[in-house]
Amino acid sequence: QKEVEQDPGPLSVPEGAIVSLNCTYSNSAFQYFMWYRQYSRKGPELLMYTYSSGNKEDGRFTAQVDKSSKYISLFIRDSQPSDSATYLCAMWIPNAGKSTFGDGTTLTVKP
């Protein structure tokens, strides 16, 4: 079993929809949780970063962490065609030397 499991997708939604992207993990030692966005033929870019359980909001994006359930989500409100990309969750244990990435969910927002 992988340490990080990400909803595989692909996901296709109409413009304006609320999108939920999800990852579960098995290692309770993970302490930092990240979401990266990767546009086609580009490198991943950091979108959200959080440490504690709860919600963190940045514009239309909300990152949610539930450490008790080992579950993280990224919500996108009022989704736009420009949000069409692959979203990767990532988790980090301090001093582990690397993050563990999910396999990514590809999102398409249709106008």
Added chain:
Amino acid sequence: DTAVSQTPKYLVTQMGNDKSIKCEQNLGHDTMYWYKQDSKKFLKIMFSYNNKELIINETVPNRFSPKSPDKAHLNLHINSLELGDSAVYFCASSTETDTQYFGPGTRLTVL
């Protein structure tokens, strides 16, 4: 003022050849990575360096040899290229809490 840069962007070569990819970061980070992303978009870590020292080698064939002349550079040399090496290779550097900054990628095609 690019944060993480890679050269070349595209690399097309014959099986059996040897090639190198260069990476430079100007963010002052101590940690750098090489990742391989296959056609299914799975991002797999290959190597991690911290202050020029190899920290992680994720069971990568020894045809792949990273070299870090200083902490701002991490190059990847590949010997005896095989068809299965075709992929996009990303370099990244990271902060102390492993939020990562990726380069634009090098698309390697082995014929």
